[in-house]
Amino acid sequence: MATSATVPIDAKVGAGLAETLTAAGLKPALAKRFEQMPQRQVTVLPRRPFREPGVARDEVMFVRSGLLSKYKSDGNGRRQIVALRFVGDGILPRQGSADYGVQAIVRSEVLIGKREDFAAVVDSDAEYSRFFMQLMERHSAISYEWLVNCGRRDSTARVTHLLCETVERSHVDVAKQSLINPFTQQQIADITGHTSVNVNRVFADLERQGLIHRKGREIFFDDWAELQRVASFRADYLR
């Protein structure tokens, strides 16, 4: 897979489920076996209804390419994106209905399996549950960091932090590559708990300060170290 200087997130097709899981730390043999689980691949279009909140979520999903979001809305219909799933990330099935919905941020290829089939594979070797519990731990660490972000940082830091996280989680090398921003400013607002107007102003500020510059959807990181400082971003929580 050639890696050009500008790889949009949605073009980064995962190398395949087994490879992805191996990269995440699952033993190759088990990853191979896991891939045998019955599954189908679905193309999910951005901002189109995909899975609504409040309905049974008896499927496993793995993001093969693209970017998914989990979202909720509060009583007054204000929308909050509560989690992201990048290439290689998954959404595990749960007992009963989920109170969050799922939508694509960009066009995504998603592998979907049935809960029973997933459960059967997981039960077949204790190593699997160890592995998936570890993945759940990682996502919960990310949730915690998002809480700190929403609760304790100002708007500049919040937006910048999301940018840093996006760079890391989509494996962009800022020294050589730019980031094709997958989000609309409204979506960034839905993640950071702001309004799109304010997100826009933060971007303008960052540009004015010479930390980034933009060309369309493309974001160039002109001072990565300073940007991380502004965001109080430390990548530890992602590993």
Place this chain on the structure above:
Amino acid sequence: MATSATVPIDAKVGAGLAETLTAAGLKPALAKRFEQMPQRQVTVLPRRPFREPGVARDEVMFVRSGLLSKYKSDGNGRRQIVALRFVGDGILPRQGSADYGVQAIVRSEVLIGKREDFAAVVDSDAEYSRFFMQLMERHSAISYEWLVNCGRRDSTARVTHLLCETVERSHVDVAKQSLINPFTQQQIADITGHTSVNVNRVFADLERQGLIHRKGREIFFDDWAELQRVASFRADYLR
């Protein structure tokens, strides 16, 4: 255990680990077996250092009585409480170090076991991992709701929502009982992403509106239905 009209959270001693896990949905036989895991009980004092962020977290903990918090702080030392553990809740061990710390909100009795012992028990029956994954799911659902709270609700709703969640998770029957508020206003601020000054004003507002009244630490809910509405609180996410 006599249940008087005013039971402080820290007096609600859990009925024992096995009973708690059974109540949470684990088969009685497995709960019984789980209790055999080597463990010790520790008393944790409020606001005293207990587990610092950034160190190995190779223990399981279960809250026997009291109330624990997980916290992080952002780069500038501003503290954010990212999760609560009520009686019967647990904190699972993780690979490597945790980026959150643990502190008690009120004096708590905590059962602590070693990661290896926990792993051994969990590996002994696939039912255990199903069960603990379900618990992790529940906590992640709570994290999501907290994100909505921090990101999308105004200060009144945020504080009120926390009150509602506390009532539910500590099994207070608002029709008959009051809640002994376990938090200082600073801690409520650390959970909701505010300042203690503002939390204080919210409480004053709620009282002025006749939704609650207070006597010392004690909170009486004078209009529970309206309070839930103000908080856009729906208890679904807790189950």
Place this chain on the structure above:
DNA sequence: CGGTTGTTTGAACTGATTCAATCTGTGTGG
């Protein structure tokens, strides 16, 4: 080309923070 979606900008407004002072309750030691 026209419609749609997203971005950008300005001006007025408001909710929350900050700073600082005061008040209250609790526990301690004399």
Place this chain on the structure above:
DNA sequence: CCACACAGATTGAATCAGTTCAAACAACCG
């Protein structure tokens, strides 16, 4: 029982960050 210390709660005034509303602009797509 009082004096004192300390932590938390309460209040006011000034300030500021972020929202809201509204309008203009740009990019994209069939």
